[in-house]
Amino acid sequence: MEHYDFTNFSKTREDLIDGKYSAQDLCAFYLKKATNEDSYNAFLEVFSESALELAKGVDESIKSGSTGRLAGAIIGIKDNMCYAGHKVSASSKILEGFESLFTATAVQRLIDEGAIIIGRLNCDEFAMGSSNENSAFGNVKNPLNETLVPGGSSGGSAAAVAAGLCMATLGSDTGGSIRQPASFCGIVGLKPTYGRISRSGLIAFASSFDQIGPMTNSVEDSQLLYEVMAGHDPMDSTSAHKPIGEGATKDKYTFAYLEEVSESPGLNPEIKAQFENKLSKLREEGHNVIGVSFPYLDHMIPCYYVLTTAEASSNLGRYDGVHYGVRSPQSEDIPSTYFNSRTEGFGEEVKRRIMLGTFVLSTGYYDAYYSKAQKVRRLIKDATDKILEGADFIISPTTPHPAFKIGAKSDDPISLYLEDIFTVQANLAGNPSLSIPMGQTSEGLPTGVQLTGGSFEEKVLFRGAKILS
Numbered sequence: 374m375e376h377y378d379f380t381n382f383s384k385t386r387e388d389l390i391d392g393k394y395s396a397q398d399l400c401a402f403y404l405k406k407a408t409n410e411d412s413y414n415a416f417l418e419v420f421s422e423s424a425l426e427l428a429k430g431v432d433e434s435i436k437s438g439s440t441g442r443l444a445g446a447i448i449g450i451k452d453n454m455c456y457a458g459h460k461v462s463a464s465s466k467i468l469e470g471f472e473s474l475f476t477a478t479a480v481q482r483l484i485d486e487g488a489i490i491i492g493r494l495n496c497d498e499f500a501m502g503s504s505n506e507n508s509a510f511g512n513v514k515n516p517l518n519e520t521l522v523p524g525g526s527s528g529g530s531a532a533a534v535a536a537g538l539c540m541a542t543l544g545s546d547t548g549g550s551i552r553q554p555a556s557f558c559g560i561v562g563l564k565p566t567y568g569r570i571s572r573s574g575l576i577a578f579a580s581s582f583d584q585i586g587p588m589t590n591s592v593e594d595s596q597l598l599y600e601v602m603a604g605h606d607p608m609d610s611t612s613a614h615k616p617i618g619e620g621a622t623k624d625k626y627t628f629a630y631l632e633e634v635s636e637s638p639g640l641n642p643e644i645k646a647q648f649e650n651k652l653s654k655l656r657e658e659g660h661n662v663i664g665v666s667f668p669y670l671d672h673m674i675p676c677y678y679v680l681t682t683a684e685a686s687s688n689l690g691r692y693d694g695v696h697y698g699v700r701s702p703q704s705e706d707i708p709s710t711y712f713n714s715r716t717e718g719f720g721e722e723v724k725r726r727i728m729l730g731t732f733v734l735s736t737g738y739y740d741a742y743y744s745k746a747q748k749v750r751r752l753i754k755d756a757t758d759k760i761l762e763g764a765d766f767i768i769s770p771t772t773p774h775p776a777f778k779i780g781a782k783s784d785d786p787i788s789l790y791l792e793d794i795f796t797v798q799a800n801l802a803g804n805p806s807l808s809i810p811m812g813q814t815s816e817g818l819p820t821g822v823q824l825t826g827g828s829f830e831e832k833v834l835f836r837g838a839k840i841l842s
Contacts, residue, residue: 388445413532427488442487450477455473457475477574501726503550525553526550530588543588549797556810567584628764629766633668634667670794686731699717722786767798767824805829807824
């Protein structure tokens with residue numbers, strides 16, 4: 374195949390069944406692109422041999438008439454998801470050379486429906502970052518402008534889709550790590566309801582926040598991947614038993630926007646104008662658009678970072694050169710093994726968050742920080758649910774500004790933490806949230822609009838996204 378124009382997964386599947394090309398030809402086409410055209414440092418490794426083997430299996434299934442829903446879908450996975458027999462490192466030196474013994478449930482469910490896993494994608498180390506500049510293997514460049522960041526932590530996943538190096542990718546979202554890079558790269562990114570998609574096989578950052586989700590070119594493809602991955606998994610005790618429903622279908626929906634967000638002084642004027650145009654268009658189409666007050670906007674980032682760093686401190690304690698992780702050659706005894714292995718293995722941002730998390734969990738500070746943050750999280754959840762009692766969706770810009778220059782915020786961690794200001798609400802509350810392209814700035818940079826829906830109401834969320842598209 375010299376050329377292939379990807380439209381959507383359904384069309385690809387139809388073309389394969391019609392014999393217009395084989396899955397092996399399609400796989401070889403994308404392997405060549407991922408190998409030769411990745412000037413963005415999106416892929417850390419391309420799985421040529423296993424990908425072609427999966428493609429061969431897809432071709433055989435087509436001949437036998439048992440074609441999966443994702444037959445021929447060429448998909449990359451973030452480098453914090455396990456895939457049996459393949460390396461996974463969370464873009465960290467401390468897991469250098471580690472090869473997974475099993476496959477993440479979400480990844481396996483894609484494979485079972487005919488998806489072809491093409492490689493692992495760069496990300497911020499242990500998914501900690503908003504610009505993909507914290508990877509041990511170098512920063513990822515935005516395919517739309519290589520001087521800009523792609524967003525993070527799923528920056529490699531967003532860049533690969535935007536550059537056409539694969540059809541779709543999987544990312545993980547702890548505080549906006551799917552939606553923010555989706556906005557910066559002009560694609561669609563979904564964070565499902567907490568517990569909707571299994572976390573089994575996902576390397577943990579903050580266990581009560583992390584969610585796997587798809588990054589795609591369209592809402593339709595996002596929905597298809599979601600439907601394949603969603604559902605209870607006995608390997609994940611936090612995965613929900615709740616059935617995947619359809620949700621009520623309406624002709625007109627109610628969209629609530631947060632007044633504190635639309636009036637925020639940090640909101641880029643062009644993004645604000647585009648957002649207001651979206652609201653006006655919804656009103657013209659007969660939908661109900663209401664402004665609501667959300668008094669916790671300024672509390673969300675502090676609450677989020679107290680809780681997630683605490684969970685990170687606990688989750689990353691296992692990487693000590695003894696239980697897991699590369700052991701430092703400078704080790705002489707147990708204390709030096711722990712100290713040197715962690716000092717050499719972790720990057721600066723990961724160390725910073727581990728220390729913050731250890732501090733907020735320490736004796737004398739637990740009640741002042743961690744316990745109080747849990748109470749604030751409950752307030753945020755209750756306030757979010759109250760808004761959604763009177764509205765179908767909460768609508769907002771995904772990010773306060775478009776993609777910024779590589780290195781522009783490297784020396785200012787607080788500024789980078791504030792990147793999540795519009796996205797963390799969905800993670801704190803556990804609700805599903807989706808970012809779709811909204812427009813472009815005068816400099817041609819993509820912007821995104823975000824919809825947040827009721828818990829386990831992803832099907833309704835997709836309907837809302839199609840209205841906005």
